[in-house]
Amino acid sequence: xxxxxxxxxxxxxxxxxxxxxxxxxxxxxxxxxxxxxxxxxxxxxxxxxxxxxxxxxxxxxxxxxxxxxxxxxxxxxxxxxxxxxxxxxxxxxxxxxxxxxxxxxxxxxxxxxxxxxxxxxxxxxxxxxxxxxxxxxxxxxxxxxxxxxxxxxxxxxxxxxxxxxxxxxxxxxxxxxxxxxxxxxxxxxxxxxxxxxxxxxxxxxxxxxxxxxxxxxxxxxxxxxxxxxxxxxxxxxxxxxxxxxxxxxxxxxxxxxxxxxxxxxxxxxxxxxxxxxxxxxxxxxxxxxxxxxxxxxxxxxxxxxxxxxxxxxxxxxxxxxxxxxxxxxxxxxxxxxxxxxx
Amino acid sequence: xxxxxxxxxxxxxxxxxxxxxxxxxxxxxxxxxxxxxxxxxxxxxxxxxxxxxxxxxxxxxxxxxxxxxxxxxxxxxxxxxxxxxxxxxxxxxxxxxxxxxxxxxxxxxxxxxxxxxxxxxxxxxxxxxxxxxxxxxxxxxxxxxxxxxxxxxxxxxxxxxxxxxxxxxxxxxxxxxxxxxxxxxxxxxxxxxxxxxxxxxxxxxxxxxxxxxxxxxxxxxxxxxxxxxxxxxxxxxxxxxxxxxxxxxxxxxxxxxxxxxxxxxxxxxxxxxxxxxxxxxxxxxxxxxxxxxxxxxxxxxxxxxxxxxxxxxxxxxxxxxxxxxxxxxxxxxxxxxxxxxx
Numbered sequence: 001x002x003x004x005x006x007x008x009x010x011x012x013x014x015x016x017x018x019x020x021x022x023x024x025x026x027x028x029x030x031x032x033x034x035x036x037x038x039x040x041x042x043x044x045x046x047x048x049x050x051x052x053x054x055x056x057x058x059x060x061x062x063x064x065x066x067x068x069x070x071x072x073x074x075x076x077x078x079x080x081x082x083x084x085x086x087x088x089x090x091x092x093x094x095x096x097x098x099x100x101x102x103x104x105x106x107x108x109x110x111x112x113x114x115x116x117x118x119x120x121x122x123x124x125x126x127x128x129x130x131x132x133x134x135x136x137x138x139x140x141x142x143x144x145x146x147x148x149x150x151x152x153x154x155x156x157x158x159x160x161x162x163x164x165x166x167x168x169x170x171x172x173x174x175x176x177x178x179x180x181x182x183x184x185x186x187x188x189x190x191x192x193x194x195x196x197x198x199x200x201x202x203x204x205x206x207x208x209x210x211x212x213x214x215x216x217x218x219x220x221x222x223x224x225x226x227x228x229x230x231x232x233x234x235x236x237x238x239x240x241x242x243x244x245x246x247x248x249x250x251x252x253x254x255x256x257x258x259x260x261x262x263x264x265x266x267x268x269x270x271x272x273x274x275x276x277x278x279x280x281x282x283x284x285x286x287x288x289x290x291x292x293x294x295x296x297x298x299x300x301x302x303x304x305x306x307x308x309x310x311x312x313x314x315x316x317x318x319x320x321x322x323x324x325x326x327x328x329x330x331x332x333x334x335x336x337x338x339x340x341x342x
Numbered sequence: 343x344x345x346x347x348x349x350x351x352x353x354x355x356x357x358x359x360x361x362x363x364x365x366x367x368x369x370x371x372x373x374x375x376x377x378x379x380x381x382x383x384x385x386x387x388x389x390x391x392x393x394x395x396x397x398x399x400x401x402x403x404x405x406x407x408x409x410x411x412x413x414x415x416x417x418x419x420x421x422x423x424x425x426x427x428x429x430x431x432x433x434x435x436x437x438x439x440x441x442x443x444x445x446x447x448x449x450x451x452x453x454x455x456x457x458x459x460x461x462x463x464x465x466x467x468x469x470x471x472x473x474x475x476x477x478x479x480x481x482x483x484x485x486x487x488x489x490x491x492x493x494x495x496x497x498x499x500x501x502x503x504x505x506x507x508x509x510x511x512x513x514x515x516x517x518x519x520x521x522x523x524x525x526x527x528x529x530x531x532x533x534x535x536x537x538x539x540x541x542x543x544x545x546x547x548x549x550x551x552x553x554x555x556x557x558x559x560x561x562x563x564x565x566x567x568x569x570x571x572x573x574x575x576x577x578x579x580x581x582x583x584x585x586x587x588x589x590x591x592x593x594x595x596x597x598x599x600x601x602x603x604x605x606x607x608x609x610x611x612x613x614x615x616x617x618x619x620x621x622x623x624x625x626x627x628x629x630x631x632x633x634x635x636x637x638x639x640x641x642x643x644x645x646x647x648x649x650x651x652x653x654x655x656x657x658x659x660x661x662x663x664x665x666x667x668x669x670x671x672x673x674x675x676x677x678x679x680x681x682x683x684x
Contacts, residue, residue: 012677018569018615019677044565045400045431047497053395058387059439059492060475089387097401097492101443104681133402136681141485150401150439150492155389223386227360273360335354335361339446339478 011106016136026134029108033115034098034122034129046130048095052154056091058082059150065340067110067144069188071180071200072275074147075117077342080204080275081226082151083125087206088222088278090159090213096122097150098132103142114145125204127151153206159213163240165220170309171287172245173280175205175294176302177253178230182272182341183261192265198257203276208297215293218286224278226342228333231270231318233279235332237309238316245318247307247330270320271333273341281309353448358478368476371450375457376440376464376471388472390437394496398433400424401492407682409452409486411530413522413542414617416489417459419684422546422617423568424493425467429548430564430620432501432555438464439492440474445484456487467546469493495548501555505582507562512651513629514587515622517547517636518644519595520572524614524683525603534607540599545618550639557635560628566620568684570675573612573660575621577674579651580658587660589649589672612662613675615683623651 014021062078072080079096086093098118102111122129180201187198205224213219225233230252234245254269262269276299282290287305294300307320318330356363404420414422421438428435440460444453464471522543529540547566555561567575572594576587596611604611618641624632629647636642649662660672 013681014677016569017675017677017680018571018574019613019675021677022569023674023677044402044427045398045433045495047431048397048399050392050395050397053392055390055392055494056387057390057437057439057492057494058473059441059490060386061441061443061477061490063443063477063479085386089389091387095399097399099401099403099490099492101403101405101488131400135403135405137405137485138681140482142488143479143483146443146484146488148401148403148441148490148492150399150441150490152397152399152494153387227358227364229360232360271361332365333359333361335356335359335363335365338359339355339480 009108011102011104011108011111011136013104013136013138016134022134029112030115033112034119048130050154054155056086056089056153056155058085059148060085061146061148062342063146063340064185064342065143066188069200070184070198072202073114073117074145075114076121077202077275078147078149079118079121080202081342082149083127083204083206084224086151086153087209088224090161091153091155092210093125093127093151093153093206095128095130095152098129099148100134101142101146102134102136103139103144104136105139106144125206156210156213158217161219161221163221163237166237166241166243166281166309168243168309168311169284170220170281171284171305172247172307173282173287173290174252174304174306175278175300177255178274178277179254179258179262179269179272181275183258185341186265187261198261201274201276203299205276205278205299208294208299209278211297212290212293216286216289218283219280219290220283221281222278226273226275229271229273230279231330231333234318234330237281238318242312242316244310244313244316245307246310248321249323251304251306253302253304270330275342351450353444353446353450353453353478355446355478355480358476364476371454372457375454376461390472392496396497398428398431398495398497400427401490402427403488403490404684405488405682406527406684407485408530411542412526412540414544415456415459416487417456418463419544419617420489420491421460421463422544423684424491425469425546425548426566428493428495429551430566432503433495433497434552435467435469435493435495435548437470437472437494440471441490442476443484443488444476444478445481445486446478447481448486467548498552498555500559503561503563505563505579508579508583508585508623508651510585510651510653511626512562512623513626513647514589514649515624515629515632516594516646516648517620517642519597520616520619521596521600521604521611521614523617525600527683528607529603540603543616543618545641547618547620547641550636550641551620553639554632554635558628558631560625561622561632562625563623564620568615568617571613571615572621573672573675576660576672579623580660584654584658586652586655586658587649588652590663591665593646593648595644595646612672617684
């Protein structure tokens, strides 16, 4: 740590100014902790030689509050979220960009913890952070730290996914329990304690999805049910395809603690964000095989066939058979005020 | 405009919630104005078929204040800045991502103006916005709007650029006047009026750099002198190569109004951010040809050879011969408190 860094344990405006302090922050705090080798020095653009010309490209900004929560933090989320977008598009992630907007006054040790978490998550998922940016803003002009990641992935040749591939009769597979991430964040934010510990499902599913896509044919479409939850994902499928969907509540895994917390807080778990799950629409012929691959993987042990695509309809709907045998329409969430869940 | 949108002219938290309101904002405000066709519907990852496996990948977040300034706005800047990072890396831009963090309460017509500017700038520069994200945060947790763009470009086969390619004797070309962007922003922020109008140089130089790189050999390195200005760019070259640099103040184009404003505000124009300029280090043999190509292009009319790489040194320095014939060391800016310049 140089004299200039030692003088402060907090982020200053000058850390985003393009001068010595910014340079020190980038070299000594960010690059050193990311452990990325950059033979080219610090050029603003990363040069990448891809193994294929057929890629996926995605981005997300992360504004989650609190920054640290049981099961993850904004850094882990920023890596996993973007990897998941690539994963459900049928791609193997290869490179991420990383951009910070930091409020002046943020403790540098908080930034270091976040960067360590980013580095660890990237390493675990075999992806490199290849380019980045750091901006600072005055106190009161941001809330501690916001992170953007963009990601590039190589499309699997075996993955030919899209809304247009979905057919009546296709099965809908959910990779595990729903509501864990959103309910954890909401409970921590409101400082509600439950007897059973709530934990975010924050994880990158790219390892599992690539196993499925290379091990089977017949996957039509995948999506990670983040903001808006399973309800938004299923309604989007419905609207894009014009096909009705039928699901069974009894087949949707929800942890009792998550259900209890959701009931107490007044939320429908179907509308709650997940950060380590995916929905796959698959041909009837390959559904059981996909399920078997899921169950062998740590992130898919609780996978279930939760329903199916039924037929075309003028007003396509998502219908759910409830546990007690009734039927309920699952609507597109209106957009409740659940800000900063991711 | 639907009933839900008509109810409000401001951004609500629910616009970032993943539900109906978010969906309307994305479809009707963002996608419609961007004019992008997306046959795949609204999948989170864009599928791209590249013309080459050799790419550049870059990102920047934009937090400029004010959002609108003479010569540009945060949207134009967010496109140009990322295109310029690709350009100076020797790449032809092909695709951008676009991510918004919006403070609740932002007037939707301001967002619309910004998106129109993004769309226009992307169109003019023949690049597509292919994927995006929108987050909302509570009032007071961001300052109106922050934008992140990431970009992918195809590396020109004729571009073999890097600090390691720079040799003693190489010439340093600056594509035009310095200080325009930063001084414009600082003056507008402090509401200082000058007799001559200050105007940001905000522009994408990718058209010009690709002409240079396809029209000549001998370009060793390029960089856009943004935050930290020309001083930071030259010092970075110095440090990365271990070579001394000599420049002539008389050859550095500075508009009189910019110089006057910089003097009045107490800034060194060498340290001021530019957003439509580049520095190229080129072999002595090709310097005149690069200059000729620049002068034929609207963004390079004022290009000059401002100096050269001299020799190796234990303590490599950037030295400037001043207009009155003195010599001055140009130091790496410490990181003055010039926040939110880009």
